[in-house]
Amino acid sequence: MLTRRRFTQLSSMAAGSMLLGSAAAAAAPDITIEIAPYMLEASPKHHFRTIAYNGQVPGPLLRMRQGQEQTVEVRNLTADPEVLHWHGLFLPSQIDGAMEEGTPMIAPGATVRYAFKPDPPGFRWFHTHTFAGKNLGKAQYGGQHGFLMIESREHAGNYDREVFIGLHDWGGHFAGGDDGYMNPVYDVSTINGKMLGAGDPVRVKQGERVLIHVLNSSPTEVHWIALPGHSFHVISLDGNSVPRPQTVSMLRLAPAERVSAVVEMNAPGVWVLGEVRKHVQEAGMGIVIEYATAAGEPVWKQPDALIWDYRQFSALGNTNQSGDEVVRIALDFDSKFQGHGNEELWRINGKSFPNTDEPILKTGQRYRLVLRNLSADDHPMHLHRHTFEVRKLGGASEMNGLRKDVLLVPARSTAEVEFVADNPGRTLFHCHQQDHMDRGFMMVFRYA
Incomplete structure (x- = not known):
């Protein structure tokens, strides 16, 4: 094979x-x-x-x-x-x-x-x-x-400066879970390659509007990020402006997702920007935000819950009024267990890469991918060389205008996204978890 x-x-x-x-x-x-x-x-x-x-x-x-x-x-x-x-x-x-x-x-x-x-x-x-x-x-x-x-050819927004933050997980080993599958378990988590306290702080001034760009480059892990005393005004997801910018208390990023948010520096002090889940922050995922003239130990205040919803950034009403015919492509995700201690195969429509189907796209045609996750894992799905519009999550009503290139599809749920086939060539579609890719969770679209 x-x-x-x-x-x-x-x-x-x-x-x-x-x-x-x-x-x-x-x-x-x-x-x-x-x-x-x-x-x-x-x-x-x-x-x-x-x-x-x-x-x-x-x-x-x-x-x-x-x-x-x-x-x-x-x-x-x-x-x-x-x-x-x-x-x-x-x-x-x-x-x-x-x-x-x-x-x-x-x-x-x-x-x-x-x-x-x-x-x-x-x-x-x-x-x-x-x-x-x-x-x-x-x-x-x-x-x-x-x-x-x-x-962009146009100015991106009203802010004083930018800060780039990369989340990553390191080291560890593969361990078998209750389901018998082998999954990576990490020793260390970092922001910009440093554990909390080991890197330089981000120094800010009171009154600044800081545009924070957050990337989750983790090979497999979803992360939640918060900054006590502050809120995030989300203006773009995966680099694409959102139809309805929202102010939120925390950010959630699946592997490969990006969030850009303006933070108004209006709470002087020394704070920890870090992972909301205690065990991940204790593994190092945090960075100090330090106001000018402030002193003392960095402060962290633990949120009560993990909060995130793609829907809040979607446009109200129907923005897809082109009247174009939409061709539906159904894609079911599952895994094939190969016995305790062995790696499972991840599959799309019952097939594992490189033995998957290669759906043929027609240039200029609009397609709706119906992503049905039959597995017990969440999957960050990425489409190369195109941007898609998130149209439906679970059994909720239609969404409009939210454009991304990675979407986390929760376990036992369905999501629907649309894109126009406007970039001819072989186009990869895959789960962005490294271990799932390695075990066949990929397929390629071909243009006619």
Whole structure:
């Protein structure tokens, strides 16, 4: 059987320059990214051997202008084939960064160069898209992720400055749960690569309006974030402006989701911005927010409950009035248990990648994906190279205008999303949990 591991090995044999003429190849790149081994110091007592971009975790913050061509040179200084995925961008399949779509792997020691015009605007990110298996130092388990901001042609909003925050989980082991499945259990959780107290605080001034961009780069875990004494005015999800900005007490992010929210700094003191669940914050997921002239120990106030609802950001009324025919595609998610101590296979419509169906899309057609989660796990579902509109969650009424590229579909529930097939090429659809991807939870759409 062609497993994902073997598929990766075969795909990795091709490497080279991408979509560049001789003149462009000779010019200096706008951006250079080096993929290389790295020792992360999450705290003086916690060190992790991993792989990182440009010797830092998270990788460098990249800012690009919407529609302005960029050349990016990527050097693989590791011993394994690599690939770099530009999450959330509308790119050709050949450079999107997934071997399942046909992006060539970058061979060990090789250098490739990409040229593209970034679109759409908003908070995106870039990360590896390789196989990890049970190696908790590889692929998305490791440090290969970075922030990507595509600057709009228009000003994004009323704020004084931006702060970027990345959530991640590290180390640990695989353990069998009550259901017999093997799941990763982590030792350490960080914000921007540091455990609470080990990194520099975020220093703010009273009266500032700070736009906080939060990325959950965890390989498998959903996270809830709060900042006592303050609220988050959410203006975008996954880099896309929400129809109805809302002020909330906490944020929830599934793996690969992003939230951008304005926080008014109107409660002077020293605070902890951190994971709401006590055991995760105790594992290190927190960062100090320190007002100018403030002193003392950081303060945390424990919320009573975990609160989040996509629906509150949806538009009121029906915004989809185009009258276009919508073609429905039903996708059922489940797993096949292979015996205690063995890895289960994750399936879409009863099939596990690479032996899944490849639905054919017609350019310009609107499609509705009916995502029926038959399993006992929540799944963050990601569609490459497109943005979708969240149309329905569970048995609730229709939603409108909420655009995302990752959606958490709860266990034993159904969600419906719509997108227009407007970017021809092989298009990957998958659960963004690393262990689920490795066990076949993927499929590819093909354009006619």
